Amino acid sequence: MSDPQRVAIVGTGARAQMYTRALAERDHTRVVALSDVNPTRARLHNRILTDEHGRAPATFWHPDDVARMLDAERVDTLVVCTVDAQHARHILTGLEAGRRVVTEKPMVTTAGQARRVLDAADRTGGDLAVAFNYRFNPLHRAVRDLLAAGAIGRVLSVHFEWLLDVRHGADYFRRWHRDRASSGGLAVHKSGHHFDLVNWWLDAAPVTVYGAGRLAFYGERNGVRHGLRRDYARAHGSPEAAGDPFALHLDADPELRALYLDAEPDDGYVRDRNVFAGGISIEDDMALVVTYDTGATMTYHLTAYAPWEGYRVAFNGTGGRLELDVTESGWAEPGGAHAHLDAASHRLRVRPLWEPPRDVEVAVESGGHGGGDRRLLAALFDPDAPGRETLATPRDGVNALLTGLAANRSFTTGMPVPVADLL
Numbered sequence: 001m002s003d004p005q006r007v008a009i010v011g012t013g014a015r016a017q018m019y020t021r022a023l024a025e026r027d028h029t030r031v032v033a034l035s036d037v038n039p040t041r042a043r044l045h046n047r048i049l050t051d052e053h054g055r056a057p058a059t060f061w062h063p064d065d066v067a068r069m070l071d072a073e074r075v076d077t078l079v080v081c082t083v084d085a086q087h088a089r090h091i092l093t094g095l096e097a098g099r100r101v102v103t104e105k106p107m108v109t110t111a112g113q114a115r116r117v118l119d120a121a122d123r124t125g126g127d128l129a130v131a132f133n134y135r136f137n138p139l140h141r142a143v144r145d146l147l148a149a150g151a152i153g154r155v156l157s158v159h160f161e162w163l164l165d166v167r168h169g170a171d172y173f174r175r176w177h178r179d180r181a182s183s184g185g186l187a188v189h190k191s192g193h194h195f196d197l198v199n200w201w202l203d204a205a206p207v208t209v210y211g212a213g214r215l216a217f218y219g220e221r222n223g224v225r226h227g228l229r230r231d232y233a234r235a236h237g238s239p240e241a242a243g244d245p246f247a248l249h250l251d252a253d254p255e256l257r258a259l260y261l262d263a264e265p266d267d268g269y270v271r272d273r274n275v276f277a278g279g280i281s282i283e284d285d286m287a288l289v290v291t292y293d294t295g296a297t298m299t300y301h302l303t304a305y306a307p308w309e310g311y312r313v314a315f316n317g318t319g320g321r322l323e324l325d326v327t328e329s330g331w332a333e334p335g336g337a338h339a340h341l342d343a344a345s346h347r348l349r350v351r352p353l354w355e356p357p358r359d360v361e362v363a364v365e366s367g368g369h370g371g372g373d374r375r376l377l378a379a380l381f382d383p384d385a386p387g388r389e390t391l392a393t394p395r396d397g398v399n400a401l402l403t404g405l406a407a408n409r410s411f412t413t414g415m416p417v418p419v420a421d422l423l
Contacts, residue, residue, distance in 0.1 A: 005381065008033035008058075008075040010066055010090050011082030012041040014259060015104060019079050020045045022377045024053035029381050033073040035061040040263035066090055070097045077102060077381075083176055084183045088113035095126035102129050102380055106192045107397030109184035111405060111422045114398045121394045129380060130397035132196045135390050136375035139346060142362045143313075143324055144201050151350050153319025155202055158298040162194055162311040167332035169284065169304035170246055173218040173275040178282055180408075185282040187213065187411075188404035191302050194311075195290075196392060196400035201315075204292035205399050209406035210416040213286035217305035223276025235272040236261060245334030248272040288407050307331055320352040398423075 007023050009016050012034055023029040031049060034042045042060050049055040061069040063082070070078065070093070078094040080087050080103040088108040094101035095117075107130045108114050121128050134140055147155060164172075172190070177183040199205060216222065223229025228246070232238035235247040250261040250272050260271035273279075284304040291297050310327040326346045346364065351357040365371030379387035392400075406417040 002028075004028050004030040005076050006030055006032045006074055007077045007079060007381075008035065008061075008066075008069060008073060009045070009079045009081060010035040010063060011080065011086075011104075012036040012038070012045045013081065014255075016045065016079070016081035017048065018373060018377070019081065020048050021052070023381065024049050024055050026381060028383075030055070031058045033061055033069050033075060034058045035063050035066055035069060037063060038263050038266045038269070040266050041259055044258050063090070066093050067097060070094065070099055075099055080104060084189055085109050085181060088117055091117055091128060092120050095120045095124050095128060098124065098126070100127040100129075102131060103397075104131050105196070105392075105397070106130075106184060106188050106401055106404070107394065108401060109188055111402070114401055115423060118394055118398060128394050130392040130394070130400075131376060131380070132193060132200075132392040132396070132400070133372040133376040134193050134197055135200055135392065136372035136379065136387060137370040138364055139324060139326065139348060139362050139370060140197060140201075140372075141390075142348060142360060143315075143322065146322060146350065146360065147201055147315065147317075148203075150319065152315060152317030152322050152352070155294070155296050155315050155317045157296060157316045158198060158202070158313065159316075160194060160198065160298060160300045160311070160313045162191070162300075162302050163306035163309055164190070164302070164304045165306050165309040165329055165332040166246070167329075168309055169306065170218070170275045171248070172282070172304065173280055173284070174248055174273045175271055176269070178273070178280045180281040183282065184401075184404060185213075185408055186302060186304060187211075187283070187286060187407040188401060190304075191286070191300070191407075192400040192404050194300070194302075195403040196396060198290075198298055199292075199396065199399050199403075200392075202292060202294055202296055204294040204296060206290050206403045206406070206419045207293055208291045208416050208418050209288060209403055209410055210290075211286060211288040211407040211410040212414075213283035213407065213411040215280060215283055216285040218275045218284050219280045220276060220278045229276040230274070232274050233277055234270050234274065241274070246275050283411065286407065286411070288403075288410075290403060320350065320355075323347070323349045323351065 023031050036042045046057040077100040080090045183189040230240045230244050232240040235241040241247040250256045286302050288300040309329040313324050315322040348360040378385035402419045409417045
């Protein structure tokens with residue numbers, strides 16, 4: 001039997017837990033090193049390894065020492081789960097050291113970072129995968145297969161609406177994502193998922209982007225205008241936050257307490273900010289028109305303050321129309337902790353020209369991202385698992401990013417943005 005694949009994880013927040021647990025469950029992988037600015041969060045990941053899975057603890061390294069860590073721990077694969085703006089730094093370190101790199105989305109947050117990563121990947125021939133897990137949702141795979149098989153002919157236009165409920169959507173405005181310099185805004189951090197799906201579905205690349213985006217619901221001025229603002233900076237320790245449906249109470253959730261509240265003395269990061277306070281530099285409502293190199297167009301809308309969560313996407317083609325409607329949660333419970341999934345449902349329907357419509361049955365799972373997380377992890381770390389061809393490449397990561405960056409520029413200028421101008 002070959003030696004286990006030696007994996008290091010840089011960035012030990014909530015998303016990284018998925019990797020820590022999945023790698024600990026596999027006999028052929030071993031988490032040998034953890035890197036973060038916050039040792040308390042890293043210790044929580046080590047408890048996952050030792051207490052939950054009976055594995056040896058990983059060594060702890062500061063992010064400034066990742067290059068040394070790769071050699072000292074003989075790392076085969078580096079998993080990057082840091083704040084988005086720090087992805088490029090660690091991707092480049094891994095590629096230059098000849099290691100395989102897996103990065104959470106978005107791959108990077110600026111065009112300059114994208115150029116450097118593409119150059120490094122080409123020059124080193126390195127293996128870099130971007131963890132766009134929505135590609136691995138069986139519903140999304142079925143859409144791609146239907147379009148590729150010509151179920152509606154040549155696709156001419158796409159309409160895509162995504163709704164984040166006031167539990168999930170609000171959460172981006174409590175934490176570091178609210179800062180454009182850290183996340184690139186929702187057009188990069190969240191909508192990048194959706195832009196990658198459309199690129200993948202159509203086998204296309206974006207050409208021009210025109211958009212209108214604004215902070216319409218969250219933020220201090222909007223909170224006052226809508227009568228929703230309460231006067232506190234953060235929820236923990238604030239009497240004014242009691243009873244506020246938008247407040248996140250970290251001490252009520254053992255995992256959030258361990259990851260963030262207990263870790264505050266190390267780095268001062270506050271996870272439960274008031275979504276109606278100042279300091280937010282991203283949009284919560286955006287509308288886009290995108291053209292693609294296939295000739296198709298897309299209209300897209302993201303709403304981050306909806307009462308329910310889900311999405312609708314429709315493709316119009318020369319031979320008919322394909323529709324996917326998904327409800328992920330029926331309504332959001334106050335306090336930010338739970339979504340009610342009793343209304344979770346989906347419908348995939350083909351409407352050919354001159355024929356009755358037909359529904360396409362697809363088996364879905366209740367796991368993370370409709371089963372996408374499980375399939376993504378298998379494709380990344382299991383040698384014989386299917387789906388490696390579905391993994392997003394560096395170029396895929398850049399194409400998704402450029403749509404978001406062009407949208408951000410259009411929000412500011414009010415003009416259409418040629419994507420090629422960004423690189």
